[in-house]
Each structure stands twice: as structure tokens, then as C-alpha cells.
Amino acid sequence: MTRVLAPLVFAFACALRAAFAATAPDEMLADPALEARARALGKELRCLVCQNQSIDDSDAPLARDLRRIVRERLASGASEAEIKRFLVERYGEFVLLEPPFAPATWLLWAGPFLVAAAGAGLVLGFLRRRAAGAEEPAELDPEERRVLATLIAGESSERAP
Amino acid sequence: MSERTERPRGLARGWLYLLPVLLFAAVGVVLALGLERDARTLPSVLVDKPAPAFALPPLPGRDDRGFSRADLGGAVMLVNVFASWCVPCRIEHPVLEQLAREGVVVHAINYKDDPRDALSFLRTLGDPFTRVGVDREGRAAIDWGVYGVPETFVVDREGRIRYRHVGPLQPRDLERTIRPLLARLAP
Structure with missing residues (x-):
């Protein structure tokens, strides 16, 4: 019985986690399209406290602050590239989970x-x-x-x- | 008899057998170097760049007018990011006090703290800071590229960040890096 149930429970927990990530409901933007962009961008940005999680996944307070900054800037009309540049200026390219294709x-x-x-x-x-x-x-x-x-x-x- | 035909390739083959050993040695050297460095300590991209613009309100009950970008420059200064809830900050506090006693200007960004707690932290442990700015939201700290407390920056006379230390400053950091750097920046 447990042999059947355990993977099911695990799969359910994973699905639940993927659905909610770490983004709290009160952080979300009212505009679903903008919120979707914020979520997508959050997945590409590294949480500097937990380092191998994205800010979208992390519960760390700094990740929450960065999610908030991402949303504020998106809401005020900034592009994804501008937001990435803002964070790279402060935290270096390490903040990008996918390294850019550059000579280095x-x-x-x-x-x-x-x-x-x-x-x-x-x-x-x-x-x-x-x-x-x-x-x-x-x-x-x-x-x-x-x-x-x-x-x-x-x-x-x-x-x- | 077969040796005669094998000999020309024997040397090349011997080298080939050595290849895994050489590869292993190379990987070993890389990993040994990796062990030496702390992957959690990130180099700051702000080093050798001007300090970011910021303006923070004062800590209520403390006699200063807050801490802003305008306070930096003119002399070599330290900027310490601290919070009363941060245990390593308590460990490094005597080091900051030591520097302040020696006449080094140390400013502080009070990170995501209750101002009352911060004030009692300074009243209990001593107050080495010239200026303290209250950063309740942690926004100024993000402009400084801070990702944890405590962090300490050395800012030169031109207002450029010259060094960033992650984690508590310990007496050995003072001797190994901070003092030599201060001596170099302000001879």
C-alpha cells in the first residue's frame, strides 16, 4: 500500500510546490500577464543566500526583497534586460542562473x-x-x-x- | 619476435597509459584549489567602483543626522552593515570598536532592524559608529550588493569601494587585510 501511495504523495507534493513556489499571494501583481513575466524572470535569478535556488523558489528574506524589486520595476515599465542589468550591477553575473554567452x-x-x-x-x-x-x-x-x-x-x- | 613490430608504437602507448594519471593529477590540483576557497563568499562587483547613492534616516535616540552617500569620501572609511538580531555582528563588534578607538571612521547601515533594538544593541555593546543610517527595508543594502549581515566595506578618499568583507570581521582579518589596506590607502 505504502509502495503505491508514497510516490503519489511525493508527486502531489512536488506539484503543489511547483504551483506555489515561494511567492506569497500578497507579493503578486494584479495584472496576470505582468505577474507571469515576473515569475519567469524570478526563475532566472539566483538567490544569493541559498545560491542554488532561484529567487522564485527561495524563502530567504533577500529573495523576497528581490522579487519585490522585480515586480516594482516591471510594473513601472522596465524590461527584463533592464532589471537583469540592475541586479548584475549590484551582485555580479553570479545573480544570473544562466550565464550569458560572452567571450569570458x-x-x-x-x-x-x-x-x-x-x-x-x-x-x-x-x-x-x-x-x-x-x-x-x-x-x-x-x-x-x-x-x-x-x-x-x-x-x-x-x-x- | 613480436617485439620487433611493436617497438615503434611502444613509446606512444606508454605515454597513453600515463595519460589517466596526468588527468587525475590535473583534476586533483583543481579540486585542491577549490577546497581552499570559500564558494559562499562572493567577490563584489562593486570593488573599485564609486559607492552607490543612498540616503538613510538616523537611528532615533542617537545623536546624528543619518547616513548618506555625501558622508563618504574625504578620508578612508569603513561601512559596516549590522543588525541587532545578527549574532555574528556581536562577535565582530569589539573589532569595530578597536578600529574606532584608533581613529578610523566607521559608519554603519542598520539592516532590517527594529530601531529600538538597534539602539539598545549599541548602548549595551558600545557604539563605534560615526554615522548610522536606518535601512528598514534593506533597499540601500541591495544597492551595496549586500546578501547577508554582517558585511564591511572599505571606502577610499575618493568615495570608491576598495574592499568588501563578508561575515564577521575577526582580529586576524584586521591584521591580514584591513590594516594593510588602510595603510596603503591613507599613508
Whole structure:
């Protein structure tokens, strides 16, 4: 019974959490479209106290203050980019959960692809070398041929006494 | 006999076997460096930038007229963000008092505090501050890029932020960073 119920309860709790996040009803903007923009923007901004949560998820007082600032500024007509700039000026690019694509971060963005490409290169090289090796085994020189012949002869004579 | 055909590739292969060891060493060095630094202490983007504009009302019952941007500059100053509810602030308080006794100007932003509590905090533990501004909403602190109390800033004679310390100032911070910096900024 618990085996069936536990995942259900867990899923329900997750859904509940996703529905409410940390944004309290009294913080919300009256205009649903603006509130939706505020929620979306809040998900992209890092809570500096809990650091791996967005301000939309965090219960920290600073996250609440930042949510309020986001809403005030959206309500007064600021764009998402302007609000991000406002916060980056104060807290640095660390406040953005998704780092911007800039010269300083291109390695970060390209990193996984570079590693995948290097891995693919290694595998291809290995496969090609193995295929090449399988096609043309080293030729035996006359000395090896002679030893081999003796061995085969000796073995067959032992087997058939 | 097979050695003869293998030998040219033997050297390259030996190097290949060393590769995991080298990779491991490289990762180890990176991780060891990572252990040394505290990931929770963020570098301030405001360092070497002018202090932000702000104007805070005074703490009622204390004899000053509040704390604003105009009070910064002219001399090297410290700006401390504190609250009476903040336990580490109590730990660092003697360090601030020590600096004030030595003649360093220390201003304060009282962060999200009940002014009565803040006043009794200063009456009980001592008051090292030249000016205290009350930031009940924490808005001025956000302009300073503050993300927790206590934080302490060193502001130079031109009103630029030169250093930000996160967490309580301890005697060793005073000796290692604050004093050398003050000596450099105000010879």
C-alpha cells in the first residue's frame, strides 16, 4: 500500500510546490500577464543566500526583497534586460542562473561539445587503428616461418604418436 | 619476435597509459584549489567602483543626522552593515570598536532592524559608529550588493569601494587585510 501511495504523495507534493513556489499571494501583481513575466524572470535569478535556488523558489528574506524589486520595476515599465542589468550591477553575473554567452564564458558553453568531440575523435581513431591492424597482420620473416614450421611439425608428431 | 613490430608504437602507448594519471593529477590540483576557497563568499562587483547613492534616516535616540552617500569620501572609511538580531555582528563588534578607538571612521547601515533594538544593541555593546543610517527595508543594502549581515566595506578618499568583507570581521582579518589596506590607502 505504502509502495503505491508514497510516490503519489511525493508527486502531489512536488506539484503543489511547483504551483506555489515561494511567492506569497500578497507579493503578486494584479495584472496576470505582468505577474507571469515576473515569475519567469524570478526563475532566472539566483538567490544569493541559498545560491542554488532561484529567487522564485527561495524563502530567504533577500529573495523576497528581490522579487519585490522585480515586480516594482516591471510594473513601472522596465524590461527584463533592464532589471537583469540592475541586479548584475549590484551582485555580479553570479545573480544570473544562466550565464550569458560572452567571450569570458564561451569555453563554459562550448565545453561539453568540445569534450564530446574529443571523445568521438579518440573512439574513431581507435576504431580506425584497430580496423587497419586487423586487415594487415605483420608479415612473418623467414626466421619466424622456420620456427613456426618446426613447432607445427613437433606438435603434430606429439599428437599422433 | 613480436617485439620487433611493436617497438615503434611502444613509446606512444606508454605515454597513453600515463595519460589517466596526468588527468587525475590535473583534476586533483583543481579540486585542491577549490577546497581552499570559500564558494559562499562572493567577490563584489562593486570593488573599485564609486559607492552607490543612498540616503538613510538616523537611528532615533542617537545623536546624528543619518547616513548618506555625501558622508563618504574625504578620508578612508569603513561601512559596516549590522543588525541587532545578527549574532555574528556581536562577535565582530569589539573589532569595530578597536578600529574606532584608533581613529578610523566607521559608519554603519542598520539592516532590517527594529530601531529600538538597534539602539539598545549599541548602548549595551558600545557604539563605534560615526554615522548610522536606518535601512528598514534593506533597499540601500541591495544597492551595496549586500546578501547577508554582517558585511564591511572599505571606502577610499575618493568615495570608491576598495574592499568588501563578508561575515564577521575577526582580529586576524584586521591584521591580514584591513590594516594593510588602510595603510596603503591613507599613508
